[in-house]
Amino acid sequence: MNRLRLWLLAVGGAGLAALLVAACLDLPGFGGRRHPYGDRAVQASLARHTANTISSVNFDQRAYDTLGEMSILFAAVLGCVVLLRQARDEHRDRPEPAEVARPVRRYALLVLPVALVTGLYVVAHGQLSPGGGFQGGVVAATALHLLYLGADYGALERVRPLGVYETSDAVAVCAYLVLGLASVLAGTAFLANTLLPYGTFNTLSSGGTVPLLNAAIGMEVASAVVVLLAHFLDQAVEIEEEQGS
Amino acid sequence: MSDAVIVVVLLLVAACATAAVVQRDPARQALVLSVLGVLLAALFTVLQAPDVGLSQLAVGSALTPLLIMLCVRKIRRRGRPKEDAR
Amino acid sequence: MHILPYLVAAYVFVTGCYGLATSRNLIHAVGCLAVCQSATYVLLLAVGYRDGATAPVFSDIAPGSRPVVDPVVQALTLTDIVVGATVTALLLALVLQIAKRHGTVDPDELRELRG
Numbered sequence: 146m147n148r149l150r151l152w153l154l155a156v157g158g159a160g161l162a163a164l165l166v167a168a169c170l171d172l173p174g175f176g177g178r179r180h181p182y183g184d185r186a187v188q189a190s191l192a193r194h195t196a197n198t199i200s201s202v203n204f205d206q207r208a209y210d211t212l213g214e215m216s217i218l219f220a221a222v223l224g225c226v227v228l229l230r231q232a233r234d235e236h237r238d239r240p241e242p243a244e245v246a247r248p249v250r251r252y253a254l255l256v257l258p259v260a261l262v263t264g265l266y267v268v269a270h271g272q273l274s275p276g277g278g279f280q281g282g283v284v285a286a287t288a289l290h291l292l293y294l295g296a297d298y299g300a301l302e303r304v305r306p307l308g309v310y311e312t313s314d315a316v317a318v319c320a321y322l323v324l325g326l327a328s329v330l331a332g333t334a335f336l337a338n339t340l341l342p343y344g345t346f347n348t349l350s351s352g353g354t355v356p357l358l359n360a361a362i363g364m365e366v367a368s369a370v371v372v373l374l375a376h377f378l379d380q381a382v383e384i385e386e387e388q389g390s
Numbered sequence: 391m392s393d394a395v396i397v398v399v400l401l402l403v404a405a406c407a408t409a410a411v412v413q414r415d416p417a418r419q420a421l422v423l424s425v426l427g428v429l430l431a432a433l434f435t436v437l438q439a440p441d442v443g444l445s446q447l448a449v450g451s452a453l454t455p456l457l458i459m460l461c462v463r464k465i466r467r468r469g470r471p472k473e474d475a476r
Numbered sequence: 477m478h479i480l481p482y483l484v485a486a487y488v489f490v491t492g493c494y495g496l497a498t499s500r501n502l503i504h505a506v507g508c509l510a511v512c513q514s515a516t517y518v519l520l521l522a523v524g525y526r527d528g529a530t531a532p533v534f535s536d537i538a539p540g541s542r543p544v545v546d547p548v549v550q551a552l553t554l555t556d557i558v559v560g561a562t563v564t565a566l567l568l569a570l571v572l573q574i575a576k577r578h579g580t581v582d583p584d585e586l587r588e589l590r591g
Contacts, residue, residue, distance in 0.1 A: 154497045158490055165486035174478040176527035183524065183546030187532060190547070191539050198532035198544070199441045202551035214555040221562040228569040232576075267444070273535045275440035279558045283448040287456075347535050366558060370453065373565045374460075380572060381460040386468065400484045403518065407488040407511050411495030416503040423507055430514055434553075437521045438531045438545045442553045446517070449561045454510055457561075461503055461568045465575050 194343040195352035200272045203279075204358040208336040211358070212321060215365060219318050222369045226311075229376040231384055238385045242297050253295025260288030268363035272352040278359045282366025290374055298382050307375050310368040317365035324357055392436065399433045417462045420455040427451030481522035489515035502571045502581040506564060513560045517553050524549035 173179065190201035203211050231237065264285025271277030293301045325336040333339045336358075344351035406429050410422040427450025434443035488511060495508030524546030530537065532547040575581050578589055 151498075154494070158494060161493070162486065162490050165490070166483065169479045169482035169486055172479065172482055172523065175481050175522055176525050178526060178543075180524065180526060180546040182548045183526075183532075183544070186546075186548050187539075187544060190532075191534065196533060196535040197441070198534070198547035199551045199554065202547050203555065207551065211555060214559050217559050218562050221559075221566040224566045225562075225569040228566075228573050273533075275531065275533055276444055277441065277554075279554055280441065280444040280448055283445070283453060283558065283561075287448065287452050290456075369562065373562065374453075374456070377457055377460040377464075377565070377568070381464045381467070386576075397480065400481055400518075403514075404484050404487055407491055407514065410511050411491050411508055414500065414504060416501055416507065419504055419507045423510060426511070426514065430517065433518065434521060437525050438529060439521050439524075439550045439553070440531050440533070442517070442521065442550050442557065445554050445557045449557050450510075450514070453561050454564055457565050457568055458503060458507060461572060464572060465503070465581060468575060468579075 191346075193338060193353060193355075194346045195355050196273045196347045197271065197275065197277070199275075200277050200355055200359060201352065203277065204272075204355045204362070205338040205353070208325070208338070208358060211362065212325065212336065215318060215321060215362065218365065218369055219314065222314065222372055225373055225376055229380055231379075235384050235386050237383050240298055240382050242299065245295065245297070250295045253291045257288060257291040257295065260291065261285055264288055264367070268360065268367075269349070269356075271359040271363070272355045273347060273349070278362030278364075279366055282363045283370055285363075286367045286370035286374070289371060293378070298378070301378075305371065305375065307372065310371045310375075314365055314368040314372060317361045317368065320361040321358060321365070324354055324361065328354070395436050396433075399429065399436055403429050403433055416458060420458040420462070423458070424451045424455040427454070481525075482519065485515045485519035485522060488512075488518065500582055500584070502574065502583060503568070505583070506567045506571065509567070510560070510564055513556075517557065520549045520553045520556075 186202050186206060187198050189206055190198040193201060193205060195201035195205065264281045264283075266281070267276035267284060268278055268281030271281065289305065290301065292304060324340075328337045328340050329335050331340055338353040338355065341353045341357075343353050350356065403426070406422065406426045410419055410426050413419045413422050427446060430450055431443045431447040434440075434446055492508050492510075492512035492515060495511065496505050499505040499508060526543055526545050529543040529545045532544040532550070571581060574586070578586060580586060580589075
C-alpha cells in the first residue's frame with residue numbers, strides 16, 4: 146500500500162514537473178521589456194497622484210479585489226476564533242510569572258515602541274513609499290508581542306483587551322465597505338476613486354481615497370494578527386485540558 | 391552584476407526550501423522557514439519589489455514560524471503528563 | 477538566466493508538494509504548504525521583472541525618468557502573502573482541533589482511527 150502510494154507520488158510528481166518545465170520554456174523571458182499591464186497601471190497611478198504604484202493598484206485600480214482578500218482574511222480569523230475557543234472540558238491555568246533575563250527584558254522594552262511606531266509609519270506612508278496597510282499592520286501587531294518576551298503573559302493580556310481588537314477588526318471591514326458604498330452614493334461605481342480630490346503628488350494627503358482604504362486595511366490586518374496570536378498563545382500557554390477526559 | 395546577485399539568491403532560496411521540506415521535526419522546520427522568509431525577502435528586494443519584501447519579512451520570518459512554534463508547544467504539552475508540564 | 481527563476485519556482489513548488497505528500501506530521505505538512513505558497517510569489521515576481529528597472533515608487537524618482545518593474549504582479553503577491561499567513565493560521569487551528577479530538581497528528585494514524 147505504502148509502496149504503491151510512493152510510486153503514484155513519483156509518477157504524478159514527474160508529470161507535474163515536466164508540465165511545469167514545458168510551461169516555463171514558453172513564458173516570456175525573464176527581465177523582458179514588454180509589460181503592457183504594468184505600464185498602464187503606472188500611468189493610471191500617476192494620473193491619480195499616487196506615488197507608490199503598488200498602493201494605487203491595491204486600493205484604487207483593484208480595490209474590489211482587495212475587498213475579496215480582506216473578506217478571506219476576516220473569515221480565516223473568524224474560523225480560528227471559533228476553532229480555538231475554550232471548550233467545555235478545558236480550564237484556564239494562570240501561568241506563573243516567568244523569569245526574564247535582564248538584557249532580553251531591556252532590549253524588548255526598548256525595541257517595542259520603536260517597532261510600534263515603525264509599523265504605524267509604514268501604514269501612514271503607504272501611498273508614498275514602499276509599505277502600506279498590509280505590511281505596517283503586521284509589523285505593529287507583532288511589535289505588541291515583544292511585551293510577551295520582555296515581561297510575561299499577564300502583562301501582555303493587560304495591555305491587550307481582546308474584545309477591543311475583535312471589534313476594531315469588524316469596524317475596519319465595515320469602514321472599507323462604507324467607503325466603497327460612499328462612491329456609489331456619490332454617483333460612480335463601487336470603490337471608484339472619485340470621491341476626494343487627488344491632492345498634491347507626493348504628499349501624505351494625495352491619492353484620493355487610497356490613504357483611507359489603506360488605513361482601513363492597516364487597522365484590519367493589525368487587529369486580525371493580534372486576535373490570531375492571542376488565541377494561539379491562549380492555547381499554548383493558558384488553556385489546559387481536564388484530567389481524565 | 392545584479393544578475394549574478396539574483397542567481398545566487400535564487401539558488402539559496404531553492405536550497406533553503408529543500409531544507410525546510412526535508413527537516414521533519416516541526417519545531418526545527420519553523421526555524422528553517424524563518425530563514426527561508428529572510429531569503430525570500432532578500433530575493434524580492436533584488437527583484438525591485440520592496441513592498442513585497444517588507445511584507446514577506448514581517449510575515450514569513452516572524453508570524454508563520456511563531457504560529458507553528460505555538461502549535462508545536464501546545465501539542466507537546468498535551469502529550470505529556472501533567473506533573474512535568476511546563 | 478532567461479528561465480532560471482521560473483525553474484526555481486517550479487522546483488520549490490514540486491519540493492513542497494513532495495513534502496506535503498510524504499509528511500508524517502500535520503504541522504510539518506502546513507509548513508510544506510507555506511513552501512508551496514512561496515513558489516507562487518517567486519513565479520509572480522519573476523514574471524514582472526524588467527532588466528535594469530527600478531521599483532515602481534515615484535516618491536524619489538521623476539516619473540518617466542527610468543523604467544520600472546511591473547507593479548500589478550507585486551500588488552498581487554503582496555496581498556497573497558498576508559492572506560496566505562492567515563490561511564496557514566486557520567489550518568494550524570484545525571490541526572490543534574484534530575490533536576484534541578483524536579490525540580494524534582500523524583495522517584496515517586488518523587486514517588486507521590477512521591477505519
